[in-house]
Amino acid sequence: MSKVLRASAIMAAGTMVSRVTGFVRTAMLAAAIGTAYLGDAYNVAYAIPFILLDFLITGILSSVVVPAIIKRQKSDPDGGRANEQRLMTLAAVSLTVVAILAVLLARPLIGLYSAGWNARKIEVAVTLAQYILPQIAFFGVGAIAGAILNTRDRFGAPMWAPVLNNIVMICVLVAYYLMLGDAGADLDKVTDTDLAVLGLGTTAGIVAQCLVLVVSLHRVGFRFRPRFDLRNAGLGEMGRTAAWTFAYVGINQIGFLVTTKLSSGAGETTPGAGNSAYNFAFQFFQLPYGIIAVSVITAMLPRMSRAVHEGQFDSVRGEFSSGVRLVSALMVPAGLLLMVLGPAVTVLIFSWGNMTVDSAVYIGNVLQVFGLALVPFSIFQLLLRVFYSFGDTRTPVFIGAGNTVVSIALSVVAYVALPAKYVVMGLALAFTVTYVIGTAVAWSLASRRVRGLQGRVVVTGLSRMYMAALPAALAALGVLWITQETADLNALSAAIMLAAGGGLGMVLYLVIAHRMRIPEVSSIVGMVAGRVGR
Template sequence: MTQPVADDPSGERPDGRARVFGGAADAPRRRRLPMAEEALDAVERAEPGTEPEPGLHTDHDPSDYGDLGTADRPGEAGNEIGGAAHAAPGNLMRSSAVMAAGTVVSRATGFIRTIVLAAALGTQLLGDAYQTANMVPFAVYDLLIGGLLASVFVPFLVKRKKVDSDGGTATEQRLFTVILAVLAVITLVSVAAAEPLIRVYAGDFTTPQHEAATLLARFLLGQIFFIGASGIAGAMLNSRNRFGAPMWAPVLNNLVIISVGTAFLLVTGSQNTPGSVTEAELTLLGLGTTLGQVLQAAVLVWALFAAGFRWRPRLDLRGSGLGEAVRTAAWMMLYVGVAQTGLLVTTNVATRAGVRAAQAGESAAGAGITAYQYASMLFQLPYAIIAVSVITALLPRMSAHVADGRKDLVRTDFSRGLRLSAVLIVPLSVAMVVFAVPFCVLIYANGSTSADDARAIGRILMVFAAMLIPFTLFQLQMRVYYALGDTRTPSLIALPAEAAHAALAITLLLTAPAQLVVVLLPIAYGLYYAVGSVLAWRGLRARMNGLDGRRILRTLMLLYAATVPSALFGWAMVRAVGVLPGTVFPSLLAMAVGGAVGALLFILVAKRLGVTEVTTFLEMVRSRLLRR
C-alpha cells in the first residue's frame, strides 16, 4: 500500500482569505505558481468566462461551511489540513520546493525499496506472507484511529489553534497524550492477537506460510504505535507551516528497509520459501522493517519539538470539545470501515488464489497478493504524480467558490480539473497497457522474482491501467463533495460500490482458474470506482445543474482516439524486440523507442483532432520553460 503524502500547496490572498482563482483575480503575479495551478489557469484563459447562473449563485457567510477544503479521504494522498494551503504567500514557493523535492525522493526510494523486496522475497508464498503481515498494522491503524486522525483530530486542532487564547497549546498537549495512549493500547492488543489477525486476512495460508506471517506480524504490528506517532507529529508540524520533515522522513524509512532487504537477500540467497527461512532470518526482516518506522517517527517527533512544541501529558478532556468532534465523524468512519472491508476481501481473495495455484501444482507466478500489490503501486503512480497535484490546486478554489455561493464555478473547476488530468493520464494509461510487461520484467526480474513472475505482474498492471480514468474521476468527484462540506454522501456511495467489488472478487475466486484470479482482480477494483462514479455523477449533476458532461466526454474520446497510432506503434515495437535474446536490452529498447515515438505521435494526432486541452497544456509548459 502506498503511503499518504502531502502535495503542492495552494496560496492565500494577501488579506488572509482563501483566494478565488481565475478571472480578474488572476492578474499578473510576482511569484511563479505551482505547475498544476498554472495549468488550470491556462485552461481557464483558453475558455470563455463563466457568469453566475440563475439558481446556482447563493450568498453565504464563509463561516457557514466551517474549515472548507480540508477534508480528504483517509489513506489517500491529498491536501494536508493546516498545511501548505495555509502558508503565507511569501513562503509558498519555498514550501512547494521542499515538499516537491521530498515527494520525488520519497517516491524514488520507495520504488527502489519495492524492487529490493521483490528480489529478496519474490512474489509467491514467502512474498505473500510478508506483504500480508506488513499490511495488517496499517489496516488496523486506519480502521481504529487513522480515519479519526484525518477527519476529526487534525481539523479540530486547526480550529482550536485559531480560536483558543493559548493558540491551541493545551489542545495539542491533550491530543498528543490521548493519541499516544490509545496507540499504545491498540499496539499491545494487536501484537497479542497477531495469529488471529493473520488468519482473518489470509485464512488459506499453508502451515509454514501462516507460521512465517505470524512471526513477522508479532514484530510488524509494533509499527502501529509509530505510524500513529508519525501521523500526529506530521499533522502538528504542518499546522506550524513546517513541511520539510513530513516530506523527508519517509525517505529514511525507505533507506532502512532497502538495507534490510539487501541484507536478507545476502544472508538467505534467492528462491526462498516460508519453510526454508529460519526464525532468525524472519526476525531480521520483521525487526528491520519496524526499525524504519521507528526512525521515521523519531525524526518527526524531534522536528516537532524543535519547532517549539512542549509536551505536558494532559487528560483533562472534559469541556475540551473533543468528544463532540468525535461524535460528528460517524459518516467518515463508515467510509473508512467500507474501505477496510474492501481491503479484507481483496487480501483474502488474492492470498487464497496464490495458495490454491501452488497446491495444485500450477504456476503460482502472479497468483497472490504480492504481485497484485506491486502492480497496484505502479498503477497509482500517474494519479499520485499528476491528478493529486491538480486536486491540491482545485480544493481551495472549489471551497472558495462554495463559500461565495458559486456552485457554477465549482462545476467549471471540476470539468477543467478532470480534462487537464486526462491530458496526461489517458496516454499514460494506454502506455501502461502496451509496455506493462517489458517494464515489469525490467524492474522486477531479479533475485527471487523470476522473469515469469515479472511478466505476471505486468499482465495484472495491464488490467489495472484500464481502470485509471474511472479511478481519477471518482477521486475528483469526492473532492467536490468535500468542498461542499458533505461527508455523508461519499460514505453512502461507498456501500453499493463496495458490494459490487466484493461480489465480483468473490465470484472470480470461485469460478476463475487459480492462476488467473489475481490477473482479473483489478476488474473488481475498477468496478468499485465505476459504480461509485456513476452514483456520484448523478448526485452532483442534480446539485450542480449538470457537470459539463458533454465536453468531458468529447475530450476523453478525442484523447483516446489520439492514442491509437501510439498504441499500435508501441505494440509493434514490443513484438519486434521480443525475438531478441535476454530481457533487459529488449525491454529498454521497446520502451525507449516506442515511448518516444508514441509521445510524438500522440501530440501530433491530438493537435490534428483539435484537443484544445493538449494545445493549452503544451503552450503552458513551453512558456514555463522559456521563463527559466
Template sequence: MAVGTLASRVTGFLRTAMLVAALGTDAVADAYNTANTVPFIVYDLLLGGILTAVVVPLIVRARERDSAYGAQYEQRLFTLAVLGLSVITAIAVLLGPVFITIYGGKMQGDQRELAVLFARLFAVQIFFLGVSAFSGAILNTRKRFAAPMWAPVLNNIVICCTAGAFLLVVSGKVTPESISSGQITLLTAGTIGGMALQTLALWPSLRGSGFRWRPRLDFRKGELGQMGRMASWTLMYVVITQIGFAVTTRLANAAGVEGRQEGIGNVGYTPYFNAYQLFQLPYAIIGVSVITALLPRMSEHAAAGRMAELRDDFSSGLRLCSAVILPAAALMAVFAPEITTVLFAHGHTSEGDALVIANVLRAFAIALVPFAAYQLMLRVFYSMQDTRTPVFISVAVVATNIAASIAMYSLLPTEKIIVGIASGFAVAQTVGAIVGWTILRGRLGGMDGRRVFTAYLKLAVAIWPLIGFAYATHAIIDATLGLGLLPGLLALAVGSAGGGLLYLVFAKLLRVGEVQSMISMVAGRLPGRG
C-alpha cells in the same frame, strides 16, 4: 510535491523490486506482504480516514476562528492521537493470529506461523505510521507539503538496504520451513526501523512551521462530540472498504495456495500486491499532490459557502489529474511486461513470475482514471464536512468489488483469478465515480460537466498516437530482441519518450489547456527560464 512524491514512489519501486528479488513471489513473500499489510489496514480502519475527512477540515476551521485556539486544538488532537495509537498498537500485537485468519486465506502450517509472527512484530509500525500521518496532516493545514512527500524516501532506502542485506546472508531460495530466526530479525528490524525513521524525519519541518507539541487533553465542550459525529461515519466508511479488501486479499492468498498445490507457479497475493503498487504510481505522483493541495482550499471554500469556487476546484483538479493519468494508464497497459520484467525478474523471481504481475497490472491500468476521479470526489464531500454520503457510496463500490471478486474466484482457472480480481476492482471504481458524480452534481449545482467532458474527449483523441507508437515499439523489440532487462529498458525508453512526445503534440494541437499549462510550468522551472 509531485517531485517529492515521484522520488518517494521511484524509491518505493526500488524497495518493492529489492524485496521481490530477496523474497520471491512464493510462500514467504505472501506471508511477509500479508503481515506487513496489517498495520496499514488497522491504521486506515481506526485513524487514516479520520485524518483526511475530519482532522484537516476541523483544524482549518479552528484556525480560521482564532489562531491561538487553533494551535491549542492541534495540541489536543495530537495528544489524543498519540495515546490512542499506543493502545491500538498493543491490541494489534495481541490480535496477530486473528488478522492472519482473516486475510491469510488458506495459509497453514509453517507459512501461517511465519505470517502470524510477522503480523505481531510489524504491528509496532501502527504507532509510527499514525504519528507520521498526523504530523503530515498538520503540515498540510499549514501549507507545508514538501516534507510529507519526501519522508517516505528514507523509509524506502532502509527497506532497500534490508533486502540487500537479506540477499547477502541467504543462500538459495528461502521457504517458511527454512527461514532462520536471524533472517526474520533482519527483515523485522529493517521494516520497523524504516517507518520509525520516516516519522522522525517530519519533526524538523513541524518545528519549522511553528508547531509545538505540549501534551494536553483539555477539550472544550462540543469539540469531542463534533469530531465523534464526523469520525463515526468515516469509521463506517473505512470498515466497509476494509471488508472488501479482506475478501479480495483472502481470495488472492487462497489462489496462491491452490496454485502451489497445482504446480502452476506463484499466482497469489504477492503478484497482486506488487501490481497494485505499480498501478498507484501515476495517481500518487499527480493525484495525491493535487488532492493534498486542494483539500485545505476546498475546505475554506466550503466553510464560506462558496460552492461555485468549490466546483471549480474539483473541475480543475480532475482535469489536471486526467491529463497525466490517462497517458500513464495507456503506457502501463502496453508496456506491462517490460515494466515488470525490468523491475522484478531478478534474484529469486523468474521472468515467468514477472509476467504474472504484468497480467494483473494491465487489469489495474483500466481502473486508474476512475480511481483518481472517485478519490477526488470523496475529498469534495470531506471538505463540506460530509462524511456520511461517502459511506453510502462505498456500499455500492464494495458490494460490486466483492461480487466481482467472488465470481472471478469461482469461475476462472486458478492462474487467472488474481487478474479477474483486479478487473473487478476496476469495475467497482467506475461505479464509485459514477455514483459520486451524480450526487455531487446535485449538491454543487452542477459539476462543470461541459469543460470536464470536453477535456476528456480531447485527451481521448490525443492518446491514440501514443498508444499506436508504444504498441509498435513493444511489438518490434519483442519480435527482434525478445523480453529481458536490456530489451525492456530499450522499449520503455523509446516507447515512453516517443509516445509521450506525440501525446504532447496532439494535446497542444487540440488545445488541451491542462497539458499546455503543465508544459509552461515545467519549462518555467528549467535553469535559465524562471
C-alpha cells in the same frame, strides 16, 4: 489553477522520488523473498498495520481532521495551536495502545486475512506481523504531523519523508539478500533471526519517516506539549462526523478482506499468482495516482474546505473541475501506456534475485488490467473530497457500500469461474468495474450538492485528452511488437521497450496535446520548459 499547479508540483516532485525509491524497495523485496509462499506471508503481515491505520486514522485525515484543524485555526484565539496539541496527544496515546493490542492479537489477525495456509506459513506470517505491527504508533503520529503541516500549506515534508523510509528498507533488504541468497525465499529455511531482520527493518523505516515529519513540524513553529483536556478538542463534533468515515473505511475493508483471502487462496494453488502478485501490481498502478492525483487532492482539499466555509460554491466547482482536468491530463496517457507496457515495466523491475521472468510477466498482466481503472479511480477520489469539504462523511459511506457489494460479487465470480492462474487478473478487473460504476454514482450525487460540476467542460477535456493519447499508445504498441519480434523478453529488452515505447509515447502525447491547445497539458509543458530554461 496556477496555485494548485505550483503546490501540486512541489508535492509531485517529492512523491516522484518517493515512488521511485519505493519501486526500488519493492523490487528488492521481490528479489529477496519472491512472490510465492514467503512473499505472500510477508505481504499479508505487512498489510495488517495499514488496514488498522486506514480504519483508525488515515481515512479520517482528509475527511475530518484537516477541515476541523482549518476551522479551529480560524475560530480559536490561539490559531488552533492548543487543539493541535490535543490531537497529537490523543494520536500518540491511543495508537500506542492499539499497536500493543495488535501485537498480542497477531495470530487471529493473520488467520483472518489468510486462506488454506499450512502451519509453517502461518507461523512465519505471525512472527513477521509481531515485528511490523508496532509501526502503527509511529505511522499514525507522523500522519497527524503531516496533516497539520498541510493546513499550514507546507506540503514538502509529508511528500519527502517516505523517501527516508524507503532508503532504510532498501538497505535492510540488501543485507537480507546478501545474508541468505536463494534461501531467503524459502519458507522452510528462514530462521527467527532472518525474520527479525526483515520485520524490524520494516518498522525502522516507518520510525525514520515519523521522525522527519515531527522535526519538520517543530521547524514551522509547532511545539508539542501533552494536553489531556480533551473535552476542549471538539471530539464530540469530530466523532459524529468521523463515525461515518469509520463506517466507510470499515465497508472498504470488508472488500479488501475478501480480495486478500481470494488472492491468498489462489496463490496456494498456483504459487506466484497470489496475494503478492496482486499487491505488487497494485503498487505500480498507484504510481501515477500517487504522484499526480494525491498531490492535487492534498492541495485542493483545504482550498475547497475554505470555499465551502465561506459559501463560495462557484469556487468549489472551479477547484474540482480544474483538479479533474489537471489530474486527467497525465492520468489518461499513463493508463493507456500501462495497458500496453505493463509486462515490460514489471520484467525490468522484478526479474531479479529470487524472481523469474514468468513471475514478473504475470505481475505485468495484472498491471495491464489495473491500467483500465486509473482514470475512474482518480476521479472517484477527487469526488469524495467534494463531500468531505462540506463535512459530509455520510454520503461516501453509502457509495462505498455499493462499491463493496459490486466488488465482492465480481470477485467471487472471478474466483469461482476462472482457473487459479487468472484469478488475480479477475480481481483486478472487478476493481476496475467497481470504480467505473462508483464514479458515475458519486458524480451524480456530488453534482446535486454543488449544483453542477462543470460536467460538460470535464467531458470535453477528457475526450480531447484521449484523442491525443491514442497515437501515443499505438506508438508504444508498435515499439513493443518490434522488440518482441527481434529479442526474447528479458530485463534488457524490457528496458528498451520502456525507454523507446514509453518515452516516445509520452513525448508524442505532450506534443499532440500541446498543439491541440489542451490548457492543462500546455500549463505542464510551460512549467517544465520554464524550469529547464532557468
